[in-house]
Amino acid sequence: xxxxxxxxxxxxxxxxxxxxxxxxxxxxxxxxxxxxxxxxxxxxxxxxxxxxxxxxxxxxxxxxxxxxxxxxxxxxxxxxxxxxxxxxxxxxxxxxxxxxxxxxxxxxxxxxxxx
Numbered sequence: 840x841x842x843x844x845x846x847x848x849x850x851x852x853x854x855x856x857x858x859x860x861x862x863x864x865x866x867x868x869x870x871x872x873x874x875x876x877x878x879x880x881x882x883x884x885x886x887x888x889x890x891x892x893x894x895x896x897x898x899x900x901x902x903x904x905x906x907x908x909x910x911x912x913x914x915x916x917x918x919x920x921x922x923x924x925x926x927x928x929x930x931x932x933x934x935x936x937x938x939x940x941x942x943x944x945x946x947x948x949x950x951x952x953x954x
Contacts, residue, residue, distance in 0.1 A: 841890050842928040846936045849945035856945075869947055881907030886917050894918070 848869065855865045863875040874880040885904040888896040904914070930936075938946060 841887060842925070842932075843949045844928040844931050845947070846931040846938055846942075847924070847928055848947040849938060849942040852945035852947070853942050871950070878907050882909065882913075882917075885909070885914070886921070889914075889917055890921060 852865055852869065856862075861875065864879065866872070867874050868883075874883050881904055885896065885900060888900045901914070
């Protein structure tokens, strides 16, 4: 949600529903509310720290992530996922990709403004 992609948020919501992902997770991400578990919250916070600080996460953030049960490989996993998402999000922003019919029921608009 951080990049507020008009296409990716509904598409990923539809895919998550097809994969039977817990709706509490999807809704927390879509609505920018707390994740349903502390471990998922730690993952979410670490991911946001990496995005917002352009890869310069603080030692405290990294330690909190490790304390939640993650490791250095998981940090690299986040970076891999982010690299794919940035390409997709930015492309959809620039191309103004129209929402596919099957994703329209999951349409999303940001309720906040990122500065």
